[in-house]
Amino acid sequence: MSKRLAASFTKAKKENRGVLGIFVSAGDPDTNTSIKILDSLVKSGVDMIELGMPFSDPMADGPAIQAASLRALKSGMNLKGSLEIASQFRKKHPHTPLILMGYYNPIYRYGVELFLRDSQAAGADGLIIVDLPPEEDAELCDLNQKSELDFIRLITPTTLGDRLPFVLEKASGFIYYVSIAGITGTKSAQMESISSAINRIKQVSDLPVVTGFGIRTAEQAAHIASLGDGAIVGSAVVEIIAESNAQNLTAEKTSEKVSDYTKSLADAISTHKPQ
Amino acid sequence: MNEIKQNSFKTMPDENGRFGIHGGRFVAETLMPLILKVESAYNEVKTDPDFNAEVLYYQKHYVGRPSPLYFAEHLTKKYGGAKLYLKRDELNHTGAHKINNVLGQALLAKKMGKTKIIAETGAGQHGVATATACALFNLECEVFMGAEDVKRQKPNVDRMRLLGATVHPVTSGTSTLKDAMNEALRYWVAHPDTHFYIIGTVAGPHPYPEMVRNFQSVIGKEAKEQLFEAEGRLPDALIACIGGGSNALGLFYPFLDNTDVTIFGVEAAGQGLDSGMHAASLTGGKPGVLHGNRTYLLQNDDGQIVDAHSISAGLDYPGIGPEHSWLHDVGRVNYVSATDEEALVQFQLCSRLEGIIPALEPSHALAFAAKQLPLMDKEQIVILNMCGRGDKDLETVLPKLDERGLL
Numbered sequence: 001m002s003k004r005l006a007a008s009f010t011k012a013k014k015e016n017r018g019v020l021g022i023f024v025s026a027g028d029p030d031t032n033t034s035i036k037i038l039d040s041l042v043k044s045g046v047d048m049i050e051l052g053m054p055f056s057d058p059m060a061d062g063p064a065i066q067a068a069s070l071r072a073l074k075s076g077m078n079l080k081g082s083l084e085i086a087s088q089f090r091k092k093h094p095h096t097p098l099i100l101m102g103y104y105n106p107i108y109r110y111g112v113e114l115f116l117r118d119s120q121a122a123g124a125d126g127l128i129i130v131d132l133p134p135e136e137d138a139e140l141c142d143l144n145q146k147s148e149l150d151f152i153r154l155i156t157p158t159t160l161g162d163r164l165p166f167v168l169e170k171a172s173g174f175i176y177y178v179s180i181a182g183i184t185g186t187k188s189a190q191m192e193s194i195s196s197a198i199n200r201i202k203q204v205s206d207l208p209v210v211t212g213f214g215i216r217t218a219e220q221a222a223h224i225a226s227l228g229d230g231a232i233v234g235s236a237v238v239e240i241i242a243e244s245n246a247q248n249l250t251a252e253k254t255s256e257k258v259s260d261y262t263k264s265l266a267d268a269i270s271t272h273k274p275q
Numbered sequence: 276m277n278e279i280k281q282n283s284f285k286t287m288p289d290e291n292g293r294f295g296i297h298g299g300r301f302v303a304e305t306l307m308p309l310i311l312k313v314e315s316a317y318n319e320v321k322t323d324p325d326f327n328a329e330v331l332y333y334q335k336h337y338v339g340r341p342s343p344l345y346f347a348e349h350l351t352k353k354y355g356g357a358k359l360y361l362k363r364d365e366l367n368h369t370g371a372h373k374i375n376n377v378l379g380q381a382l383l384a385k386k387m388g389k390t391k392i393i394a395e396t397g398a399g400q401h402g403v404a405t406a407t408a409c410a411l412f413n414l415e416c417e418v419f420m421g422a423e424d425v426k427r428q429k430p431n432v433d434r435m436r437l438l439g440a441t442v443h444p445v446t447s448g449t450s451t452l453k454d455a456m457n458e459a460l461r462y463w464v465a466h467p468d469t470h471f472y473i474i475g476t477v478a479g480p481h482p483y484p485e486m487v488r489n490f491q492s493v494i495g496k497e498a499k500e501q502l503f504e505a506e507g508r509l510p511d512a513l514i515a516c517i518g519g520g521s522n523a524l525g526l527f528y529p530f531l532d533n534t535d536v537t538i539f540g541v542e543a544a545g546q547g548l549d550s551g552m553h554a555a556s557l558t559g560g561k562p563g564v565l566h567g568n569r570t571y572l573l574q575n576d577d578g579q580i581v582d583a584h585s586i587s588a589g590l591d592y593p594g595i596g597p598e599h600s601w602l603h604d605v606g607r608v609n610y611v612s613a614t615d616e617e618a619l620v621q622f623q624l625c626s627r628l629e630g631i632i633p634a635l636e637p638s639h640a641l642a643f644a645a646k647q648l649p650l651m652d653k654e655q656i657v658i659l660n661m662c663g664r665g666d667k668d669l670e671t672v673l674p675k676l677d678e679r680g681l682l
Contacts, residue, residue: 180465
């Protein structure tokens with residue numbers, strides 16, 4: 001596991017709470033605002049950043065994150081720009097883990113080897129590549145063996161059967177449990193089903209399990225984080241950015257709105273202790 | 276790279292769904308268990324005589340197969356070279372080749388115990404074919420169609436509704452076919468237990484490219500037999516248009532190992548390959564990953580997918596089936612292109628000379644035939660896949676023909 005991720009999970013454990021991960025799309029709605037938002041996330045108590053590298057056709061994402069991707073692309077963001085944002089973030093925030101999340105095509109075009117080198121150089125800690133399942137990941141994972149980038153696996157409710165050990169084979173960093181059958185930002189899962197899924201995963205793997213998809217309220221985040229090792233919130237954050245952008249708010253005002261929300265999540269998680 | 280001589284062009288895909296570097300299963304984990312289930316179900320029925328007999332039954336009695344192989348005497352004379360035969364798949368029930376594949380997949384869905392069907396559609400031909408099969412087999416049908424296309428193709432939307440399908444206008448992304456496919460996949464992921472996704476072309480994650488090709492191969496099998504009956508020999512060349520490429524692969528596949536048969540796939544060059552406004556993924560694209568497979572894609576340097584442009588909604592797709600990409604790489608099929616303008620001219624010409632109103636899609640194939648046939652001997656024979664009829668295109672085509680004084 002990357003040192004920063006390990007430290008982050010250890011710290012949360014010491015404080016008897018789960019980690020809070022926040023997703024935003026790089027360059028949404030523009031580079032300047034995006035960087036300010038990232039700064040404000042760290043200040044608000046977020047443990048881990050999931051930075052989306054925008055793609056024109058995000059198959060696993062709901063309307064909110066699709067729109068975020070398109071806003072970013074429209075403002076001129078690309079893979080290189082996403083890595084530059086990551087790199088700037090790392091200079092200012094040496095301890096907060098940064099996960100790069102994206103789809104394979106821009107990486108494939110950029111060059112897999114070059115991408116692995118540049119994302120490490122930018123200070124990323126892990127990768128989530130949505131459309132590179134275990135059946136297809138050799139062309140990236142074989143090149144990633146030497147690097148310290150964690151390859152984070154998504155586990156879904158439909159993966160929990162016989163397929164689970166196979167999917168977890170090359171997993172590192174943590175396991176991202178997708179709590180619903182569906183796309184980001186839509187329905188929410190039942191707590192009991194999340195709890196039993198996490199227990200099932202823990203039987204097979206020692207890695208921390210962080211849950212995402214469909215988490216909106218501070219209460220949900222706190223409850224879900226307490227069931228495993230953390231929670232990731234994306235669409236709800238991105239919607240605040242969309243709204244601020246529609247109202248032409250300044251970068252400062254936008255990042256303030258975002259961090260008001262993420263602080264409420266962080267506060268709820270730190271007071272809601274795991275059972 | 277291709278030093279190893281190909282013994283057969285019909286051994287693909289491999290067990291991982293690869294056609295060379297193309298194909299595969301590049302999907303989110305949420306989708307993976309679903310396509311693995313489709314794969315194992317398809318593998319079970321692929322060689323099952325009962326299943327295949329059922330498909331054949333509907334092809335014969337419902338679709339009207341075999342479709343005729345017609346010697347187009349007047350176009351042959353006009354083009355002035357090789358003899359042109361048209362494989363008349365526009366005479367199928369619902370007016371295009373799409374139904375061949377849809378019936379097979381709908382029967383598979385039934386066999387898997389699914390009660391609801393999802394489909395994507397561009398111009399609406401695949402949507403109509405799917406709605407038709409769902410009416411026939413009493414399945415619920417949900418069709419995803421770009422909001423722009425819903426407006427442009429109202430008659431097909433009406434047909435789908437009449438047949439009992441629900442049409443979901445897709446407003447995400449650029450509101451076109453690629454977005455309709457994204458949305459259909461998203462919907463499927465959210466309804467894994469009840470729904471089956473019927474993909475309309477030889478693209479998408481494995482096993483779709485193989486499965487759709489096999490269901491469409493009936494076109495080439497029939498054409499081969501019919502030409503033997505008419506002429507006692509193989510054709511010298513095959514021509515078909517290509518969007519995703521299902522009609523083309525349906526015709527080509529049974530001939531792939533007859534290496535004396537020259538094969539031409541015709542992509543849509545839109546307003547010209549240099550204009551940037553085209554849908555020629557092989558000629559103008561680069562390998563990439565979209566909709567679950569690696570294949571040639573229209574994309575920018577950052578790997579963002581670029582919109583395709585063609586007068587024909589059925590060819591208006593920024594990708595192409597992975598088997599075509601492979602056949603392009605190994606050089607078995609020659610991929611060429613025809614512009615909007617060239618297709619329009621043939622649309623009118625074929626209507627006037629043969630009394631067959633071709634769809635805009637096969638009009639692209641005709642446009643290439645018009646250039647290729649004169650270069651060939653009079654004794655030579657070409658089969659062209661007339662994969663759809665043109666009624667659906669009249670609204671698009673008539674004003675343009677009027678402008679050009681062709682009416």
